[in-house]
Amino acid sequence: MSRAVREAFVRLYDAGLVYRKEALINWCCSLQSAISDIEVDHLHLTGPTEVRCPGSAKVFRRARLSWRRCLPWGCTGGCRAHPMMVPRCSRITMSFSPSPDPSGEDLFINCKELAREASEAVHSGRLALVPAHHRKAWHGWLDNITDWCVSRQLWWGHRIPVYRVTALDQREVWVAAHSLEEARRKAEEREGIPVASITSVAQEQDVLDTWFSSALFPFAALGWPGTQGQHATLTSRASTPPPCWRRVMTSCSSGWQEG
Structure with missing residues (x-):
């Protein structure tokens, strides 16, 4: 396989x-990974709703942000609730925005x-x-x-078979190959980097x-x-x-x- x-x-x-x-991709800040469209659920919100905020020092209500008098009174344009669809990761029900x-x-x-x-x-x-x-x-x-x-x-899955080849002159190229040896050969044949001048070959981590x-x-x-x-x-x-x-x-x- x-x-x-x-x-x-x-x-x-x-x-x-x-x-x-x-x-922009479907980036889940909890999984620390991109996810596919099929893994995104859409939650219909009709009013103020508590959400999880990864990385915050403490849990708080977003609504409290409006209590701070950052703007002069009367300049908010209204306080009606506006329904909206919020995407969230289906694996952990964590809300996110495409980023x-x-x-x-x-x-x-x-x-x-x-x-x-x-x-x-x-x-x-x-x-x-x-x-x-x-x-x-x-x-x-x-x-x-x-x-x-x-x-x-x-950390699980088929590692992407692309390699970053670095030369003595600090030039970097990406090639797709089945192995490190093939990556070196392709870098020479297609990118003009002599094998002798290659300083490092590193496979993509994703x-x-x-x-x-x-x-x-x-x-x-x-x-x-x-x-x-x-x-x-x-x-x-x-x-x-x-x-x-x-x-x-x-x-x-x-x-x-x-x-």
């Missing part, structure tokens, strides 16, 4: 479909081209959705897809979103990335688009041949 995960990610990276940037990863940039997969191929697979008949009325939801989901943040700041590896499980079970199972008909019983489109997109990117 680990071999399949590394192979699929390296292919995506080398194809230019993986990029690194600092962006960048405090530790820096995250890795994203550009899903536009992969979504186009997954949509075309249905149009061409290579992929059949049963019953057929699910085609509308399928295309609607893929037409409005956003890039996928695959970085997770956890792990992959579990949906990445789970999407590859059927292919790995059939022998991929070996020759076994390259021509096979697969059936998924997923009733919602996310698990299925991830599997289809990874099959498009990994060169899997549908039977």
Whole structure:
């Protein structure tokens, strides 16, 4: 399984479909990790509500902030309660706001081209959705897809197979590889850094979103990335688009041949 995960990610990276940037993500300050959209619950608040505030010295009511006379009286514009939806982590029921990863940039997969191929697979008949009325939801989901943040700041999972290569002149490059030796070789072949001038090679600390590896499980079970199972008909019983489109997109990117 680990071999399949590394192979699929390296292919995506080398194809230019993986990029690194600092962006707003679903960051859980308690787990200290990015979480997926499916792990976010939305709580409907109709009035003043006590919330947990990690890192604060003591528990307090947010409402008390309004008691401080920071503004002249009469300038608040009213005191009516305004209903709102508050996102919170489904694992620990902790409220949060979308924010960048405090530790820096995250890795994203550009899903536009992969979504186009997954949509075309249905149009061409290579992929059949049963019953057929699910085609509308399928295309609607893929037409409005956003890039996928695959970085997770956890200690369990498949470690992302990208390496930061540092040279004597302090130049740093990132390459995707199966091993440290391959990372050194790629840095020389693709980035022009002689192996003799490389001072350090360090693998990314983050792990992959579990949906990445789970999407590859059927292919790995059939022998991929070996020759076994390259021509096979697969059936998924997923009733919602996310698990299925991830599997289809990874099959498009990994060169899997549908039977």
